[in-house]
Amino acid sequence: MSEHVKEATDATFQEWVVEGSKNKPVFIDFWAVWCKPCVAFTPIVDEVASEMSNEMSFFKMDADANQDTIQSLEIMAIPTYMIYMNGEMVYRDAGVLPKEDLKQLLKDLISADEQELAATA
Amino acid sequence: MDNVREIIIIGSGPAGLTAAVYAARARLNPLVIAGTVWGGQLMTTTLVENYPGFPEGIDGPDLMENIRKQAENFGTEIINEDVTKILLNQEIKEVHVGSKVYYAKSVIVATGASPRMLSIPGEQEFWTKGVSSCATCDGAFFRNKVVVVVGGGDSAVEEATFLTRFATKVYLIHRRDELRASKIMQERLFGNEKVEVILNTEIKEVLGTTKVTALKLFNNVTNEESELPTDGLFLAIGHIPNTAFLDEQLELNPEKYLIADHGVYTGIDGVFVAGDVEDHIYRQAITAAGAGCKAAITAERWLQSL
Numbered sequence: 001m002s003e004h005v006k007e008a009t010d011a012t013f014q015e016w017v018v019e020g021s022k023n024k025p026v027f028i029d030f031w032a033v034w035c036k037p038c039v040a041f042t043p044i045v046d047e048v049a050s051e052m053s054n055e056m057s058f059f060k061m062d063a064d065a066n067q068d069t070i071q072s073l074e075i076m077a078i079p080t081y082m083i084y085m086n087g088e089m090v091y092r093d094a095g096v097l098p099k100e101d102l103k104q105l106l107k108d109l110i111s112a113d114e115q116e117l118a119a120t121a
Numbered sequence: 122m123d124n125v126r127e128i129i130i131i132g133s134g135p136a137g138l139t140a141a142v143y144a145a146r147a148r149l150n151p152l153v154i155a156g157t158v159w160g161g162q163l164m165t166t167t168l169v170e171n172y173p174g175f176p177e178g179i180d181g182p183d184l185m186e187n188i189r190k191q192a193e194n195f196g197t198e199i200i201n202e203d204v205t206k207i208l209l210n211q212e213i214k215e216v217h218v219g220s221k222v223y224y225a226k227s228v229i230v231a232t233g234a235s236p237r238m239l240s241i242p243g244e245q246e247f248w249t250k251g252v253s254s255c256a257t258c259d260g261a262f263f264r265n266k267v268v269v270v271v272g273g274g275d276s277a278v279e280e281a282t283f284l285t286r287f288a289t290k291v292y293l294i295h296r297r298d299e300l301r302a303s304k305i306m307q308e309r310l311f312g313n314e315k316v317e318v319i320l321n322t323e324i325k326e327v328l329g330t331t332k333v334t335a336l337k338l339f340n341n342v343t344n345e346e347s348e349l350p351t352d353g354l355f356l357a358i359g360h361i362p363n364t365a366f367l368d369e370q371l372e373l374n375p376e377k378y379l380i381a382d383h384g385v386y387t388g389i390d391g392v393f394v395a396g397d398v399e400d401h402i403y404r405q406a407i408t409a410a411g412a413g414c415k416a417a418i419t420a421e422r423w424l425q426s427l
Binding site for chain 1: 157249262
């Protein structure tokens, strides 16, 4: 696994992802070893994480081993990915994104968040 | 130009990667542009029982890993990215992948086909919220639930059988009065007590709240409408060819399949096709692999003739 993508679990999800996003935006990818599109997505997430680790924290979660989180988030398809900011989920989708599209999405969400913060400051 | 390759192969299913094996052995140094999700339709299937040489069957993803390794062993270069633009109507063809451009004297188009949608109300709204086209990816989220598979071919029957590992009940819904799937797969399906087959029935709408809860059905013999409670809907109603990226540079039939002489030659010199992007009849792993072989040999001979 990439050094920039940490493995979240049922036990750490709330602290690392939800609470952690209050300090720094969070990307999380839900995957499973039997899901080939997920396996194709993993190196893309790894690459984006290594290029954007200053701006964002990156996690992945094994959908097979973490049923509590999977069920509470009503995940019914993988790969599903979510972006958390300021303690809230701000974006959710499923499927594989090409690297450049994923980077663009994350940059757009981060800059929208910064503009909102500036407007309310 | 010194960066012009002999051949670029677009697509990485059985057709594209078999073409790569042959082209690499012909020392054409092929580049395969495999797509973000490489491997084609077999990557989301389970056991493949009809590919010769595997008497016990082989898992679709394992078969594709094997063919990929075989192509790489002979020197094929593979990149897991999508073609964003292509220019074929010129002596040196251009294949764009984002801002990068690859040049080649010849191109094999082996981009296959993607799952067809029903195009009914609710399908998009509940996509990934109970509606799926990948039972092997998403089936495990339907443990102890009720699911519906729609379709009548081998894929539909395989998915329905696979989903009985997780679901308590699997309905297979098909609009015709009999299934098209091979007899051996039908026998297995009908022998599975978790499965109920509903024929002569069309799905008109996906119903739900935050996720799928039911389907609106229409019986096309009795004209009766009904609702069937379900937690999931898996689509297996065939495929549509991946030809949109060609921007009409090659001739397509009304269903958007490529038209090719002998299943290989396009209307443009040096551009060849292979697999499900052209074949709307057989659509098997073995026929796609055979087509990839034919396209590579044809391309090799055409390159020699230059």
